[in-house]
Amino acid sequence: MTAEHSYGRLDDDDYPAYTMGRAAEMLGTTPAFLRALGEHRLITPLRSEGGHRRYSRYQLRIAARARELVDQGTALEAACRIIVLEDQLEEAQRLNEQYRRAAETAGPVEPPTAA
Numbered sequence: 001m002t003a004e005h006s007y008g009r010l011d012d013d014d015y016p017a018y019t020m021g022r023a024a025e026m027l028g029t030t031p032a033f034l035r036a037l038g039e040h041r042l043i044t045p046l047r048s049e050g051g052h053r054r055y056s057r058y059q060l061r062i063a064a065r066a067r068e069l070v071d072q073g074t075a076l077e078a079a080c081r082i083i084v085l086e087d088q089l090e091e092a093q094r095l096n097e098q099y100r101r102a103a104e105t106a107g108p109v110e111p112p113t114a115a
Helices: 005-008 018-028 031-038 057-071 076-106
Strands: 053-055
Touching: 018 031, 018 053, 018 057, 031 053, 031 057, 031 076, 053 057, 057 076
Parallel strands: none
Antiparallel strands: none
């Protein structure tokens, strides 16, 4: 990968730029916590050629949300489920808004007439 190609990835939220150690340090947690999130399938880090886990900024935001819930006393498994449901709700709301805007632009729909 060329340096120029790498610089283009700096703004990519999905680029796996962070090692497990750096990710844990940034989140103020342990590598074991990150491994547990993977075991619960909340985040799946990509692997480097050497097999090391690499995390993206998007994954770190999810891990930070999980840590926030766990710090508030939520069990890890429940925290993972809550985050998945929050994500599904956000996606459904986004789609509903998109459909609503499309319907407004299309105008009123006439009911079918009987033949």
